[in-house]
Amino acid sequence: MKVVVAEYAGFCFGVRRIAEMIEEELAKGGELFALGEPIHNPIKVEEWKKRGLKLITRASELPEGAKVIVRAHGVPKEEWEVLEQKAGEIIDGTCPLVRKVYDRARYLVENGYFVVIAGDPSHPEVKGEMSYLPEGKYAVFSGKNGDVPDESFKRDRKKVGVVAQTTLSDKLLANVVTPLIGVEELLIFNTICYETHRRQNSAKELASRVDLMIVVGGKNSSNTSKLYSICREIVESNHVESAEELKEDWFAGKNVVGVTAGASTPDEVIDEVVRKIKSL
Ligand code: SF4
The missing domain is CATH 3.40.1010.20 (4-hydroxy-3-methylbut-2-enyl diphosphate reductase, catalytic domain)
Incomplete structure (x- = not known):
């Protein structure tokens, strides 16, 4: 056969980057906490846990003054603020390409666009993006099973800007974008990562x-x-x-x-x- x-x-660029950061820290010894699984691979995460990495699920669980690494797909704003208050050191493992989605979404809001995030609202990356946007200025559509903008959404908005979850498929992005054709001003940032x-x-x-x-x-x-x-x-x-x-x-x-x-x-x-x- x-x-x-x-x-x-x-391994992609962002995962390799955070994996190297964790390896470097574990090699130094000392305590290292990770907020959420740093990468979505149970085998690798288990191996790191055996070598001393401690997982926490909420920023509030971090002991005062501890060192913490932030996962590749980022953390919501509120959690980041708690980390800033509690951590002795924050190692930012957020992938630069995820940061770019945050920046694009912010640019859209600042320039008067209603933001459409094409992605899964329960995914940590999308939750992170949502947390940096003002309430009422954005909507999330997954592009799956008819979860796409409808006619009234299009009718009620003149300026719409789109960003995508970095791991979305082209097909799901197209499902979200196609019904928006006809909006007076439509700006699409294709943030699906290379x-x-x-x-x-x-x-x-x-x-x-x-x-x-x-x-x-x-x-x-x-x-x-x-x-x-x-x-x-x-x-x-x-x-x-x-x-x-x-x-x-x-x-x-x-x-x-x-x-x-x-x-x-x-x-x-x-x-x-x-x-x-x-x-x-
Ligand atoms: S944005 Fe792309 S490069 Fe960065 S962690 Fe996600 S898949 Fe990897």
Whole structure:
């Protein structure tokens, strides 16, 4: 059986950046707290926890004067303010491309646009973006299952500006933007990050020339789930977090298997999956 790994798979620039920050801090010893899971990969997070990283779910849980790292997809404004009051040191792991979405959204508000965020309102990144915008000046649409702007939304607004969750698919962004065509002034910042684009496009290309796709990454990772839904529209696909979840019968009669991985999947987990498939 031939196994082909997608050209772009695994750690993206923002995740690699925060992973290096955590490694550096853990190597120094001392206590390090993380507000929320720093990346959406349970295997890597478990490994860091064993080496001393302590997870907290709210900024208020941080002990006075402690050192804390902020996750790649940022934290809401209120949480950041609490961290500023309590932390001895804040290490900002927020990906610069996520910061750029905040900046674009702020620019839109300052210039009189009603902001549409295309994305999942329960995702930490979108929650962060919402927290920096004034109430009544923005709306969030996921682009899924008819969650898109309707006619009255369009009728009531003359200036609309759009930003997208960095890990959104092109298709969902198009679902949100298309009904807005007709608004007098429509400004779209395509803030889907280039790393997401690369991974989605190379997964799509690979899925079209294999018999089966294996998508590797956290079940809590939004970008991994998007890769999985893109692949399964093209070819039979399975989503696993690690090599242990692979099932032998998936591979019966398959000649070529493609492997892709979400932006928070470490290289060693991808390598382990490839090794196991080859051994079947
Ligand atoms: S997916 Fe893009 S925006 Fe998100 S952490 Fe990675 S590089 Fe940054």
